[in-house]
Structures are given as structure tokens and as C-alpha cells.
Amino acid sequence: MSAAVIGIGQTAYSRASQRSEWSLAVEAVEGALADCGISPSDVDGLVRYSYDSVDEAMLVRSFGWRLRYYSQTGYGGLGAPTALAHAAAAVTSGQARIVVCYRSLNGYSRTRYGRAERSFESGGGELVARGDRAPSGAFAGPYGLLSPGQVMAMWARRYQWEAGIAEQDLVGALARIAMDQRTYAQRNPAAVMHGRPLDAAGYLSGRVIATPLRIFDLALETDGAAAVVVAATDVARAASSSPVHITAVMAGMFAYAESIAIYGELRNGPTYRALARELFSVAGIQPGDLSAAMIYDATSISVLLGMEAYGLARPGAGWRAVLDHGIGSAAPVPVNTSGGHLSEAYVHGMNLVVEAVRQCRGTSTAQVQRSGPVLVSSGPSAVVLSP
Amino acid sequence: MTGPRIVPESTELTAAFWSAAAEGRILLQRCAGCELVWHPPAPVCPGCRGDVLEWFASSGRGTLYSYTRVEHAAHAAVADAVPYLVALVDLDEGPRVVTSLVGVDDASAVSALTARTRVTIELGPAAAGLQLPIARPSGPDADGSIDPAPPA
Ligand SMILES: [Zn+2]
Numbered sequence: 001m002s003a004a005v006i007g008i009g010q011t012a013y014s015r016a017s018q019r020s021e022w023s024l025a026v027e028a029v030e031g032a033l034a035d036c037g038i039s040p041s042d043v044d045g046l047v048r049y050s051y052d053s054v055d056e057a058m059l060v061r062s063f064g065w066r067l068r069y070y071s072q073t074g075y076g077g078l079g080a081p082t083a084l085a086h087a088a089a090a091v092t093s094g095q096a097r098i099v100v101c102y103r104s105l106n107g108y109s110r111t112r113y114g115r116a117e118r119s120f121e122s123g124g125g126e127l128v129a130r131g132d133r134a135p136s137g138a139f140a141g142p143y144g145l146l147s148p149g150q151v152m153a154m155w156a157r158r159y160q161w162e163a164g165i166a167e168q169d170l171v172g173a174l175a176r177i178a179m180d181q182r183t184y185a186q187r188n189p190a191a192v193m194h195g196r197p198l199d200a201a202g203y204l205s206g207r208v209i210a211t212p213l214r215i216f217d218l219a220l221e222t223d224g225a226a227a228v229v230v231a232a233t234d235v236a237r238a239a240s241s242s243p244v245h246i247t248a249v250m251a252g253m254f255a256y257a258e259s260i261a262i263y264g265e266l267r268n269g270p271t272y273r274a275l276a277r278e279l280f281s282v283a284g285i286q287p288g289d290l291s292a293a294m295i296y297d298a299t300s301i302s303v304l305l306g307m308e309a310y311g312l313a314r315p316g317a318g319w320r321a322v323l324d325h326g327i328g329s330a331a332p333v334p335v336n337t338s339g340g341h342l343s344e345a346y347v348h349g350m351n352l353v354v355e356a357v358r359q360c361r362g363t364s365t366a367q368v369q370r371s372g373p374v375l376v377s378s379g380p381s382a383v384v385l386s387p
Numbered sequence: 388m389t390g391p392r393i394v395p396e397s398t399e400l401t402a403a404f405w406s407a408a409a410e411g412r413i414l415l416q417r418c419a420g421c422e423l424v425w426h427p428p429a430p431v432c433p434g435c436r437g438d439v440l441e442w443f444a445s446s447g448r449g450t451l452y453s454y455t456r457v458e459h460a461a462h463a464a465v466a467d468a469v470p471y472l473v474a475l476v477d478l479d480e481g482p483r484v485v486t487s488l489v490g491v492d493d494a495s496a497v498s499a500l501t502a503r504t505r506v507t508i509e510l511g512p513a514a515a516g517l518q519l520p521i522a523r524p525s526g527p528d529a530d531g532s533i534d535p536a537p538p539a
Contacts, residue, residue, distance in 0.1 A: 116462035120393070127464055127515075130396045132427035135461075138395035139427050140485045144514030145473045146461040153455035154475055161453070161502040210473075211456040211497075255433065262475055263427070263483050 003088035004236040004243035005385065007036030007229030008354045013192050013345035015108040017223035025054040025104035026062050028225035036229055037240030038098060043229075045069035045096030047086045049079040049348065053111075054104050069096035073251070075259045077296050079103065080349025081381040082251040087230035097235050103350040104225035112221050113346075116146035134262045148298055149218045151260045153210035156301040158266055160212070163316040171212055173319035174300040175203045177335075178216045178342055180328040181297070185339030188365040192220055193343040217300040219341035226350035228357065244360040245386045247373060248283035250275060252380025259379065260298075267379055268308035268315050275380050276310045283373060283384040287311030291372035292334045292359045294352035296379065297341045303327065306377050307335070329366060337366040352376050353383070360387040390464040392516030400428045403442050411510025413445040413520050415480055426482035447508035449478040449522070450529050454488055454500060457514070464515050471514040472497070476506055476522050487513045490523040503528040 009031025011017070011024050033040055040063045046056055050072040060067060069090045073082040080103070087099040105111060111118055119136035120127040129141030136146050145151065160170040182198040185191035198216060206214040236243035252275045256264025265271055280287060287310060295306035304318045312333050313321040327335035338344040338355035345351050356374040358364040373386040397405045407414040417424045418432035419439040431438050452475040460466045472488035489511055491497050506522040513519040 114461065116464075120462075125391060127391050127393045127462075128396050129393050132401075134485065138401065141393045142395055142513045142515050142517050142519055143473055143485050143487050144393075144457060144465045144468060144471055145485055146465065150455055150457055150461065150473060154453040154473070157455060158453040158475075158502075167498075207459065208456075209459040211458070213455075262485065 002233040003091045003230055003246045004233055005084070005228050005246065005353070005357050006231050006236045006239040006241050006243050007032040007038060008227070008357045009033070009035055010190070010226040010347075010351060010354055011224045013190060013222050013224040013347070015192070015222060017106055017109060021053050021104045021106055021110070021225070022058055022062070024106070024223070024225035025059060025102050025227070028104065028227040029059065029063070029100055029102055032100065032227040032229045035241060038229060040065070043067075043098050043100055045087065045090050045099030047083045047099060047101040048072050049076070049083070049103050050074045051076050051079070051348075052102070052104060054102075059102075069099065077259050077298055077348055078378050078381045080296075080353050081249060081376055081378055081383040083350075084228075084230060084246060084353065084383045085249040085251040085381070088246045088249055091230060091232040097232050099230045100227060101230060101350070102225060102227035103348050105348065106223040107346055108221040108223050114147050114149060114218060114221055119146070133258065134260060140262070148260045149213055150210040151262055152299040152301050153213045154262070155266060155305065156212050156299075159268070159301060159305065162266065163319060165319060167212060169319055169323070173304060173322040174212070174217055175200055176322050176326050177300040177303045178203055180326045181336050181340045181342045183328055184337050184366045185343035188338050188344060191339040191344040192222055193339060213299060213301070216342070219298045219346040220343070222345040222347070224345050224347055224351075226347045226354050228350070228353055242361055242387070244357045247384045247386045248279050249383040250279045250381060252382070254380065257380045267302070267305040268318070272309040272380055273311070273315070276382070279382050279384065280311070285373055285384065288332070289372055290333050290375050291370045292337055292356070292368045293375040293377070294337075294340070294356050295335055295375075295377050296349055296352065297336055300342065303335060310375060310377050310382065329368070334366070334368050337364055337368065349376070349378050356385050360385050390466055393464050394517060400430060404428055407444065408519050411508070411518075411520050413447065413478065413484060413508055414442045415445050415478070415482055416440050417443055424481050426484060445478050445480050445508065447520075448525070449476040449506055449508070451475075451500060451502060451504040451506055452477045452483055456497060468514045473514065474506070474522055487511070487519075487521040488523070489521055500524070501528065505529055
């Protein structure tokens with residue numbers, strides 16, 4: 001594949017941007033273009049998350065673009081790797097030469113993903129649950145299954161049972177994930193949780209949201225935007241930045257593998273692992289070759305399941321690997337080195353892509369020593385980036 | 388219950404399900420062609436795409452797949468309901484359903500739940516205010532071990 005990420009941009013991450021999501025998106029995209037020395041007028045492609053309130057027409061108007069290509073990616077958190085899949089396909093097929101991907105949300109001050117209010121029409125009387133998805137769909141909402149964290153709490157319990165471990169071992173592993181990501185955030189001045197370290201006692205004192213998950217197991221709700229610029233390799237050579245190559249990318253989907261699923265495989269299951277093997281085969285690497293991994297962490301259990309799905313630990317053994325080595329700088333493959341969604345910001349995976357690019361460039365605030373490919377995964381969707 | 392109730396939208400695909408659910412029964416779809424059974428409802432068989440489908444009532448017996456005790460209300464509608472138990476139950480006919488879990492009244496009973504806990508479906512109060520099919524542990528536990536994820 002001959003596509004590369006050439007530019008990265010982000011706004012400040014906060015809990016009160018006091019700005020529109022449109023304004024945030026413009027700033028992140030401007031930053032990403034400035035990062036690679038590309039003139040805004042050279043952009044001819046755009047990929048948007050279908051969940052984003054900032055649509056193509058708004059950004060086109062702001063930047064005066066004349067696009068040849070635009071597309072949308074669905075399913076929220078699956079969107080970051082999928083956006084790169086669209087962008088890479090567009091530039092390698094000649095449909096576009098320079099494609100911007102972005103995510104912008106006031107995730108604290110406007111739309112709180114930990115709350116279910118957005119799931120139902122407001123107004124008096126009864127609330128109507130629609131569709132067949134969890135959380136909040138017709139088969140889940142009436143039972144009070146209303147937030148992603150509640151679904152993932154059930155993933156965590158099922159993981160514990162399938163691994164055959166005690167609750168304290170599960171909680172120990174989840175705590176270690178939350179603490180190690182918080183430690184990364186202490187090195188990242190842009191992280192919302194910079195200056196707020198978390199120890200084991202602090203983790204355990206966090207209030208229980210839905211057993212076995214506590215507040216520190218859940219992604220932050222934050223305001224902010226992030227963007228990347230993807231270009232064909234010949235364009236990338238002319239950019240002012242070092243290109244980070246997209247060596248394999250996968251917009252995976254199979255039955256009940258949508259974002260927050262309850263009816264299918266647990267997310268370390270055999271179909272997820274088969275897709276991961278195919279991704280690594282395309283990239284020509286083994287999981288152990290990764291220098292770092294960014295694993296979509298809507299909750300801490302997603303990290304554990306993702307480590308097993310993408311071969312960083314054997315199925316059912318991720319908890320042990322985390323207890324033994326953690327996911328910090330000393331781990332065999334450091335994970336979520338910016339602090340991730342738990343401690344940097346929750347920009348629905350796009351900030352994980354930005355951190356993966358920094359790792360490939362050697363500019364992360366928690367830079368890994370070994371140069372090599374970096375994984376960004378979200379359930380069945382993933383991308384491998386290489387310096 | 389002071390908040391609004393959360394009620395399911397009934398569609399042409401799900402009307403039969405919700406009519407039975409109001410009486411505490413779980414209806415499942417079965418393909419007349421290949422006999423596959425599934426949930427949630429779909430317009431064609433997920434196995435063979437056959438469209439001759441029949442509804443039948445689940446035995447109302449199943450095994451716990453997972454559960455959570457919700458302690459933080461994610462919506463005003465359940466502010467008075469917390470803490471409450473939500474469960475995923477694998478019905479003996481195969482499909483998995485979301486339900487409320489009752490009859491697990493103290494911490495030791497909750498911590499005794501396992502992947503072998505057998506449950507029976509009955510009509511009762513779902514967390515968000517409706518009377519719907521809910522699950523109650525029926526013991527004794529199922530024999531054998533659960534299927535862990537097979538090695539890679
Ligand atoms: Zn069939």
C-alpha cells in the first residue's frame with residue numbers, strides 16, 4: 001500500500017471548550033495541515049465519522065475546498081481505523097491525493113456518551129427505545145441497559161468467567177491498565193489527567209458505575225478535536241513532515257461485531273483473532289514486532305480484550321500479562337502511550353491515531369525505545385502504521 | 388418509579404415479540420427451511436436467508452452469560468431503580484437475550500452467580516418500569532465447564 005499519514009493536529013482537550021464542534025474541527029484540521037506544510041487548497045478528500053455533528057459541507061465552506069472525494073465511517077468508535085481505510089483507498093486508487101480525516105466533539109459539555117439522554121427523544125410521557133442494538137435499543141433500554149460502560153461491564157464479567165479467574169485478579173488487571181495509562185498522562189501535558197496521578201488506593205476508591213467497572217475504568221468525557229492528513233506516497237515525499245506509512249488497514253465487520261455488541265463473540269473471540277492475523281499478514285509482521293499499540297479504550301476491559309484479539313497475549317491470559325508487566329513503558333508492547341481515552345481525552349480513536357503517528361515519528365511524550373510498527377485497533381477495525 | 392418509563396418501539400418485525408413479552412413469554416424466530424433459531428428478530432434467516440419464518444415460545448429456561456449490577460443511573464428514568472441487575476441469558480434454544488435479574492437479594496447471592504447459573508424467565512418488573520420477561524435463578528447450576536475462548 002502506498003499511502004501515508006503526513007499531518008496530525010489536535011485542539012486542547014478539556015471539559016468545557018466553550019466553542020462549537022465546528023470551530024474545534026477547523027482548528028484540528030488547520031493544525032494537521034500546518035504540521036505537514038500542505039496548503040489547505042490542495043486538500044481534495046475528506047472522511048467524516050457519521051456521528052460527527054460537523055459535516056462535509058461545513059468544513060468545505062470553512063476551508064474553501066473543492067473536493068473530489070468524501071465518505072463517512074459508521075459505528076462511532078470503530079471509526080478511526082476505518083477512516084484511514086477510506087483515506088488510504090482513496091489516495092491509492094487515485095480518487096484523491098490529499099485526504100483529511102477528523103473527529104470533533106464536545107463530549108462533556110454537549111453530548112455525554114456515558115449518559116443515555118441522547119438515546120431517547122425528549123418530551124413528556126414515555127421514552128421509546130428503538131432498534132435492536134445495545135445499549136438503549138428496544139431489547140436493552142427497558143431493562144435499564146443504557147450506557148456503553150454497562151455493556152462493557154458485562155464483557156468484563158464474562159471475561160473473568162471464561163478466564164476462570166477470581167474477581168480480584170480481574171480487578172487487579174483493570175486497575176493496572178487504568179493506572180499505567182494515567183502514568184503516561186503525567187508525561188503528556190495535553191492530557192486531561194495530566195497532573196492527576198492515580199494509585200491503587202485511588203482506583204479502588206473510585207465509585208462503582210456498573211460492577212465490576214469503576215469510574216476510572218471508563219473513558220473520559222471530553223471536549224476536543226483531532227485530525228490527520230493522509231496522502232499518496234509521492235505527495236508525502238513533498239510534505240515537510242516525515243511520512244508515517246499505512247502498511248495495513250482493516251475496516252472489519254461481522255455478525256454482532258458492531259461497536260457495543262452483546263449477541264456475538266466476546267471481543268477476544270476467534271473471529272476477531274482471525275481478522276487480526278490477516279491484518280498482520282498484510283503488514284508482514286508478527287504481533288511481537290509492534291513497538292507500541294493503541295487499543296480503543298472506551299473502558300479498561302476493552303484494552304484487555306484487544307490485547308488478546310491482536311496477539312499481544314494469549315486468549316484468556318491477558319490479565320496475567322498485565323499483572324506481570326503492565327502496559328507501561330516497561331511492557332513488551334507499551335499500550336495507549338498518550339494516556340488514551342482513559343486519561344488523555346476521548347476523541348473516539350482519532351487521538352489514538354495521532355499518538356501512533358507521534359510514536360512512529362519519535363515524538364511521543366512517552367516515546368518507546370524501539371522503532372517499529374504501531375497498531376491502532378478498535379474491535380474488528382485496525383491499522384498498522386510504520387515509520 | 389417517578390421517572391418516565393422506557394418502552395420498546397414495536398415494529399412489524401417485532402410486534403409479535405412484544406405482545407408475548409407483555410405476558411412474560413419470550414418468542415423466538417425459527418427458520419422453516421433450516422430450523423435455525425435466533426434473536427433479535429430479523430426479516431430473513433441468518434443461516435440461509437430463507438423467509439418462511441415461524442414464531443415459537445422459548446421454554447423460558449437458560450443459563451447466565453453475564454450480568455452487571457448497575458449502581459450509577461445513566462438516565463433519569465432509572466434514577467430510582469439503582470442499584471439493579473442487568474443480565475445476558477443464553478436461552479436453552481440458543482439465542483441470547485437481555486433481561487433483568489431478580490431474586491438475587493444480597494451481596495453474597497450476587498457473588499455466587501456464575502456462568503453455570505441456571506435461570507427461569509417469568510413476568511416481572513424490568514428496571515425501567517415495564518412488566519416484561521425477567522430472569523430468576525432457578526438452581527441447581529448446570530454441569531460442566533463453560534467454553535473458554537479456544538487457544539489461537
Ligand atoms: Zn434458514
